[in-house]
Amino acid sequence: MFTGIIESVGSIALAQDAGTNKQFWITSPLSARFKPDQSIAHNGVCLTVEAIRDNSHLVTAVQETLQKTNISEWETGDLINLEQCLTLNSRLDGHIVQGHVDTTAACTAKEALSGSWKCSFRFPEKFAPLIIEKGSVCINGISLTAFDVTRDNFSVAIIPYTFEHTNMRQLKKGDTVNIEFDMVGKYVVRGMELGRA
Known part of the structure; x- marks a missing residue:
């Protein structure tokens, strides 16, 4: 669950095909704080952090996500809005956002x-x-x-x-x-x- 209040902007360091999926290494000021299995909103899409390397993190978008979002258009150098998930003691400054793009x-x-x-x-x-x-x-x-x-x-x-x-x-x-x-x-x-x- 998210609020729609962007915490940081990351940059795509590497975009690559992985079978029918796409993988992205994204560099950001927040990446070093993330943990594997953490859910992060990327341009409003909830994606799971798979790995951390220096100031970058790895995520994968599956076919369903690629069909319903603009992720298939992402390229190296693109800027990506990032937000960590809501905690139970957070203020809801924006509105309730699921990270499930319509x-x-x-x-x-x-x-x-x-x-x-x-x-x-x-x-x-x-x-x-x-x-x-x-x-x-x-x-x-x-x-x-x-x-x-x-x-x-x-x-x-x-x-x-x-x-x-x-x-x-x-x-x-x-x-x-x-x-x-x-x-x-x-x-x-x-x-x-x-x-x-």
Whole structure:
């Protein structure tokens, strides 16, 4: 379980195929503190640390994860948002994030607004019931607030701190991002669907 508050940004030192999987060595200021078997959110995707080497850690993405996230596009040098899992005595500064990506979305615009940035995204319309105006949404592991919500588009505002301390500074029009919709909303929608059955 995570909060969507990014702790550090890592850099992919090595990306390699491992059968149908992909493996990544990621260098970050946090890597030396990690332990094998620890769950870490990588751009919002919960991955298990397999090994530690100096200031880098190794993770593997299996086929299911590659199909539902943007991990198949990761390359050496890419910046990756990192967050360790929530502890029972932590403040929940963002919102409840599982690290289970629902879909990807395409960046349709990135606009500088003299001190902040507005980023807009297009997502598959089948997920429309899971996002609401001023509701929480997780983008590449970052807890953000959605606005200008339509059936297949929404926007978020990026403050300077978030811009400087996450990989949002590298985002450009056409890029694919990982999206996890609010868990509470998913349970509400599921309950309503079962109620109509």
